[in-house]
Every structure is written in C-alpha cells, then in structure tokens.
Amino acid sequence: MDDEKIIALFFERSEQAIRELDIKYGKICHTLSYNIVKIVRNISLKIYWRKEAAKRSGHYTIALEEIEACIADRKTVENEMEARELARIIEKFLDTLTVKERVIFMRRYAYADTYADIARRVGISKKNVSVRLTLIRRKLKEHLMEREVFV
Amino acid sequence: MNAKLFSEAMSEVGDTYYEEAANYYCKKHGWIKWTAMAACLAAVLFTAFSVLSNYSRQQGALPPAHPNGGIVDTPADNPADNPADDTASVTPEIHIRLSNLHFNEMEGISDAALKWYDPELYDTDVVWDKDEVTDYYGKDLTPAYIPDGLTAASGNGTARVVLDKDGKVAEDTVRLNFYHDYYEDGSPKLTEDVAAVKGFSITVSKIGLLNDCLYVLPENEVKTSDIGGTAVTFGYRSMPFGPYDPDTHEPSGYYDIYVAEFEYDGIEYEIVAEQMEAEEVVKVVSSIIYGKEVIVEE
Numbered sequence: 001m002d003d004e005k006i007i008a009l010f011f012e013r014s015e016q017a018i019r020e021l022d023i024k025y026g027k028i029c030h031t032l033s034y035n036i037v038k039i040v041r042n043i044s045l046k047i048y049w050r051k052e053a054a055k056r057s058g059h060y061t062i063a064l065e066e067i068e069a070c071i072a073d074r075k076t077v078e079n080e081m082e083a084r085e086l087a088r089i090i091e092k093f094l095d096t097l098t099v100k101e102r103v104i105f106m107r108r109y110a111y112a113d114t115y116a117d118i119a120r121r122v123g124i125s126k127k128n129v130s131v132r133l134t135l136i137r138r139k140l141k142e143h144l145m146e147r148e149v150f151v
Numbered sequence: 152m153n154a155k156l157f158s159e160a161m162s163e164v165g166d167t168y169y170e171e172a173a174n175y176y177c178k179k180h181g182w183i184k185w186t187a188m189a190a191c192l193a194a195v196l197f198t199a200f201s202v203l204s205n206y207s208r209q210q211g212a213l214p215p216a217h218p219n220g221g222i223v224d225t226p227a228d229n230p231a232d233n234p235a236d237d238t239a240s241v242t243p244e245i246h247i248r249l250s251n252l253h254f255n256e257m258e259g260i261s262d263a264a265l266k267w268y269d270p271e272l273y274d275t276d277v278v279w280d281k282d283e284v285t286d287y288y289g290k291d292l293t294p295a296y297i298p299d300g301l302t303a304a305s306g307n308g309t310a311r312v313v314l315d316k317d318g319k320v321a322e323d324t325v326r327l328n329f330y331h332d333y334y335e336d337g338s339p340k341l342t343e344d345v346a347a348v349k350g351f352s353i354t355v356s357k358i359g360l361l362n363d364c365l366y367v368l369p370e371n372e373v374k375t376s377d378i379g380g381t382a383v384t385f386g387y388r389s390m391p392f393g394p395y396d397p398d399t400h401e402p403s404g405y406y407d408i409y410v411a412e413f414e415y416d417g418i419e420y421e422i423v424a425e426q427m428e429a430e431e432v433v434k435v436v437s438s439i440i441y442g443k444e445v446i447v448e449e
Contacts, residue, residue, distance in 0.1 A: 001338045012393030014346045023338070034166050042162050064154040071157055083156060087163030091272075094168055099175070106172035110161050121176060 060112035066133070067109055070141045086149070093143040097136065104129060105136050165272050167321070245379075245445040247437055249430060252376040257386035257410060273321055274314045281308035284325055288418060292355055296438035296445075297329055298431045301350045304328035305337055320358070327353045342426065345406050346392045351424035351435060359419050378413075378433075379440045386410035387429075411436045 001020050009017035048060065094102050100122055107113040107121065115126045115133075124132075268275050285291055285308075293303065304327070313322035330339035330350030339348040375382040387409055391402035409432040411422040420439065424432045430447045437445040 001334055001336070001341075005341075009346060009393070012346060013395045014393035015390065016341070016347050016392065020338075034170070037169075038162075038166065045158060045162060060158075064158060067157055068154045071153070083159035084163045086156065086160035087165075090160055090164055091168065094164070099171070102168065103172045103175040106164075106168055109157075110164065110169060111172065 063108050063112050067137065067140075070137050071144070089144065089147055089149060090140075092147075093140055096139070096143070101132065101136055104132055108133060165269050167268060167272075245437070245441055245443075247378065247433060247445055247447045249433060249447055249449055252378075252383075252385060252433060253374040254385045254387040254409070254429065255373050257388040257408070268313050268321065272316060274316070275311075277312050277314050279310045279312055279325075284308055284310050287320075287323065288325070288355065288357065290416075292325060292327055292353065294353065294435050294438045295441075295443050296434050298427065298435070300331055301329045302331075304330065304333060304339070322356075323358050324354060324356045326355075329353075345404065345426060346394075347390070347406050347425055349426040351422055351427060351432070353439075354421045354423075356419050357417060378437055381413050381415050381440050383411055383413040383436055383440075385432075386412075390425075413440075415440055 001024065003024075006017055006020045006024065009020060094105065097105065103122060104118055107118045113121070115129045118129045119126045122129075279287065291308075293307070297303070307327045307329075310323075310325040312320060312324075315321050328339060328350070329352070330348055331342065332340040334340050339350060341347060342349045373384060375384050377383075387407065389405045390408045391405055393403060395402050406426050407424075407429075409422075409424045409427065409429060411420070411424075411432060413420050413436070420436075422432070422436060424435070430449070433447045434445060437447070
C-alpha cells in the first residue's frame with residue numbers, strides 16, 4: 001500500500017493504518033530497535049564492569065558466580081580467546097538445548113533474571129529452575145571441554 | 152577464562168537467542184488442563200455412546216446423530232482411508248453445524264513473536280518457489296475452498312525463508328493471500344465502503360513461529376472447537392473503522408475479523424479473515440482439514 005494511503009488511514013484514525021504500517025515498515029523498525037537494544041546492553045555492561053572493579057554486588061554478579069564454577073581456574077587454549085569466538089561456541093551449545101532450557105539459560109546469564117522471575121516465565125518452580133540450571137551448566141562444561149576450549 | 156569474557160561472549164550471542172528468551176512465556180498450563188479435560192470428556196462420551204448405540208441397535212432404534220463437536224454428518228470422515236469399503240464409492244458430504252463451534256472474543260492480533268535475524272549468521276534473502284514450498288510442506292497449501300469473489304495474490308505459493316549458515320531452515324513461514332482485489336504492489340486493496348481489506352490470509356509454519364492472538368479471555372478459558380478431530384481455536388472481533396466522528400469519536404462502523412488457529416498434519420495454521428461471514432471462514436478452515444469443500448449449517 002502507498003505511504004499516502006497509509007497516512008490517509010491515520011488521518012481517519014483507522015486501526016487498519018497501524019496494521020498496514022506494520023506490514024510495510026515493521027521489519028525495518030524491528031531491526032533498528034534490536035540494534036539499539038544491543039548497543040544499550042553493551043554500554044550498560046561496560047558501565048557494570050567499571051563499577052564492579054570497585055564493588056561486587058547485584059543479581060548479575062550472583063549469576064556470573066554460578067557460571068564461574070564452570071569456567072574459572074582453567075586455562076583456555078588461547079588465553080586471549082576472542083569473545084566473539086566463544087559466543088559462536090555458546091550458540092552451538094544453545095542449539096543443543098530445548099527451547100525451555102535455552103530460555104532458562106538466556107534469562108539467567110544474559111538477562112540476569114532471578115530464579116523467581118524465570119520460574120514465573122517458564123511455568124516451573126524455583127527449585128526446578130535451580131536444578132535445571134545446574135544440569136545446563138554441567139552440559140555447558142562438557143560442551144566447552146569437547147571443543148577444547150579448556151586444556 | 153573468566154566471568155568477564157563469558158559475559159562479553161554472551162553480549163555477542165545472536166539476537167535470535169535474546170528474542171526467543173524475551174518473547175517466551177509459558178502458556179501451556181491452561182491448554183494442558185483443558186486438553187486433559189477435553190480428553191476425559193471425549194473418553195466418557197465415546198464410551199457412553201458406544202454403549203448407547205449398541206443398546207439402540209439391540210432395541211431396533213436408530214442411533215443418535217452426532218451428539219457433540221462440529222461434525223453433524225460424516226458417514227466416513229475420509230473415504231480415502233477406507234479403500235476396501237465398496238459402499239463408499241460416492242464421496243459423502245460433510246456437514247458442520249456453526250452453533251457447535253466456539254468463537255473466542257478477541258482483543259486484537261499481536262505480532263509479539265516477530266523475529267529478526269542477524270544477517271551475519273543467517274541468509275535472510277532465500278526465496279522458495281512454488282515447488283520448493285510444496286516439497287517442504289508436502290502439499291499444496293491452497294485451501295480446497297475459496298469463497299466467491301476472492302482471488303489468490305500473485306505471490307502466493309512462494310516464500311521468503313531464513314536459513315542458517317549450515318543451510319538449516321530457521322524460519323519457514325509461508326503466507327497466502329486471498330482478497331477481493333489488490334493494489335499494483337500486490338498488497339490487498341481496501342474496500343470502498345469500509346476502510347479495511349476483504350478476504351483472508353493463511354500463514355503456515357512447521358517450526359511454529361506464528362504470531363499469537365490476543366484473546367480477551369484468560370488463556371485457560373479459551374475454548375477450542377473440534378473439526379474432524381482437529382482442535383481449532385476460533386477468535387472473533389468486531390473491528391471499528393474510520394473515519395471517526397470528530398465530535399463524538401464514534402467510528403463509521405464495524406466489520407468482522409475472524410482468526411482460526413490449528414495444527415494439522417504437523418503444520419501450524421493461522422487464518423485471519425476480514426469482512427467475511429463466520430460460515431465462510433469455517434468452510435475455508437474445514438476445507439484445509441478435510442481436503443475438500445464441506446457444508447456449514449447455521
């Protein structure tokens with residue numbers, strides 16, 4: 001539909017205008033918004049690490065402490081392994097999980113959600129979230145060892 | 152490795168994983184409960200009517216008509232399944248009673264599941280032609296019944312899909328449009344009297360990336376209707392259209408939007424119909440399930 005027609009629908013205050021706009025420009029706006037979200041997340045994390053240099057606190061710290069047991073005190077094949085390279089390995093690992101497991105993992109270690117938040121979102125108990133995360137971390141450890149991320 | 156590297160790596164993880172985690176909400180419980188209840192009810196009814204029909208035959212009485220569900224008269228639901236039955240040489244008509252179907256009141260149609268794919272990780276410009284779509288879905292997706300006055304869009308049968316770098320299908324959504332008229336760019340045309348399109352679209356996916364409907368009722372109160380053994384969720388909304396009165400803010404009028412969601416043959420279907428009668432919508436849905444036109448009765 002032409003932009004002019006879409007604008008005319010907006011002037012008519014027709015709900016159809018929103019749907020037509022979404023059909024035509026929804027995908028572009030989505031791409032833009034996700035890029036903005038990613039930039040904001042990266043800036044936020046940089047600020048977080050700067051603050052963490054002085055003080056350790058917060059949900060994200062607790063989540064990272066959990067995962068540290070999986071990865072700490074081990075030398076990586078290359079000590080200066082690129083984050084991007086590790087990200088691809090993590091993606092391969094995520095592909096091996098079920099949708100629910102993947103969401104639990106991402107909500108915990110990307111969004112830093114609490115167990116209670118995750119439990120509400122995926123419809124299981126807090127205890128179940130804890131057990132599942134333990135199993136997922138164990139799988140991650142095996143996955144990293146198989147790919148010789150650790151020596 | 153340390154937590155900081157892990158955290159940085161998590162920042163680099165593809166957006167699709169973030170989107171999946173952001174859009175995921177458990178909505179199975181209500182369905183499980185209702186499905187379980189429906190299964191129990193079906194089992195009870197099946198047993199009860201098996202016993203009753205045997206009893207009726209023994210008494211020389213006629214068996215009762217279909218007591219429940221949408222199907223009123225299906226001598227053989229799918230004669231193709233009974234090739235040995237010589238009496239089924241004439242294809243029986245399938246009747247569906249509209250009053251046996253449930254239309255959930257719907258608030259609107261959301262696109263919360265819309266996904267974006269990082270072009271570095273995915274090929275987003277893959278176009279399947281009609282043969283590729285048919286091969287993938289194992290059938291021609293065009294319904295057996297298309298209401299008079301509606302025509303297939305020129306792009307029907309082809310699809311823009313997303314593959315990952317290993318060639319695995321990441322998004323397989325195919326949309327077919329059947330509307331009364333189209334603009335030059337192929338998009339459905341608005342009708343002159345009502346500022347809305349007229350016709351229906353069918354969106355399908357085997358992976359399950361369809362958009363979600365927003366129902367006014369809590370999800371565990373959403374009722375499904377049985378069509379040929381397939382649970383179909385129908386939604387309905389009376390949609391206002393403009394122009395609106397500048398003083399009273401009243402719309403010019405209302406038109407009907409129907410939505411039908413179901414899974415058949417391992418394929419998820421979502422049908423959105425605008426300015427169509429419920430009867431026509433049910434006929435379209437049923438023709439997909441039965442593979443032929445059915446008769447819908449008031």
